[in-house]
Amino acid sequence: MKILRLIDRYVDSFEKRIFIFVIFITMYWLWQNIWQLLLFYKVYFIADYESLFNLQAHLSNYESSVLIRIIYYVISNPSLNMAGLVSCIKLIDIMGIVGLLILAQKYQIIIILNVFKYIWCTIWIVKGMNAASVYLVINCLKWLSIGGLIFAGIVILQWLFGLVRIILEHDRFVHNL
Secondary structure, three states, X not given: OHHHHHHHHHOOOHHHHHHHHHHHXXXXXXXXHHHHHHHHHHHHOOOOHHHHHXXXXXXXXXXXXXXXXXXXXXXXXXXXXXXXXXXXXXXHHHXXXXXXXXXXXXXXXXXXXXXXXXXXXXXXXXXXXXXXXXXXXXXXXXXXXXXXXXXXXXXXXXXHHHHHHHHHOHHHHHHOO
16 A cells, blocks of 8 residues: 555656656667667678578567567568558557657657658668569668667667656656657
């Protein structure tokens, strides 16, 4: 009961609830991008047929990220359908997307960078799926990982900078929403 009263005392105003909401959204998207960065780092070091299929075997370890779940579904299923793609998206992902859309005005640059990252990934995945040899698939994955590393790294830095700014400028940030 003491814990509930403590929580109730801390979250007693609209500004504090908004602050907690923004922190949760920031942490969620930071978490997503960290997993993506780790995957792009692993993909960069794929050099042969064996390492390619070794990564695919362990790709389910990276399912904390919605992008990785969708990529895993696309790679694993020869026939794509919309229901399968939608099944990759969990409730927390929908809440994260809605939260980002609510805060879109504050995070325009991050949204734009993420759109470029997703377009980059889509282009290289499609090229890789249409490649005629394993060598060409590995080449596509190299380009995918280079762009993914750059975009994910920049987005992570933006989220970290934003998180520090939110914490340091708590009152002004909440009132400027």
